[in-house]
Amino acid sequence: MSSSLTADPRGIILPCPSCNSANRLAFARLGQTGRCGTCQAELPSPGLPVVIGSEEEFTNLISQSSLPVLVDFWAQWCGPCKMMAPEFSKAATQAAGRAVLAKVNTEKLPGISNTQRIQGIPAFILYRGGSETDRTTGFQPAGRLLSWAELE
């Protein structure tokens, strides 16, 4: 089983739990229930971190998402970021249906780090309705992160 999800510029790509075909959940309709386009099974709310693959995906997710978006800015060389990964996954599962948790690799996508003025990592930014509402840095357990983001 995969431990993360991917996106494209229009939505999150979610494999159907019944037939495994890829379904796109449009950013603007996250939080609504959807059905698999192939087998019609009901699709669960995304409960895994979404790995952002491009600046366009990031911009569209932040500006179009119907749910709050909590982004983890990290890098491979960062020890606390690695310690944080399982906690962030846990938080994504706990917040499924109420928020989208996404990850930005600051080395692969330096343009996003620049526009978001990321200094220390891991950094967490919460976006609601297309705007940043809060940010924090440093390792924290899943429960503390969700409580900070008011997503418990």
Ligand SMILES: [Zn+2]
């Ligand atoms: Zn299906």
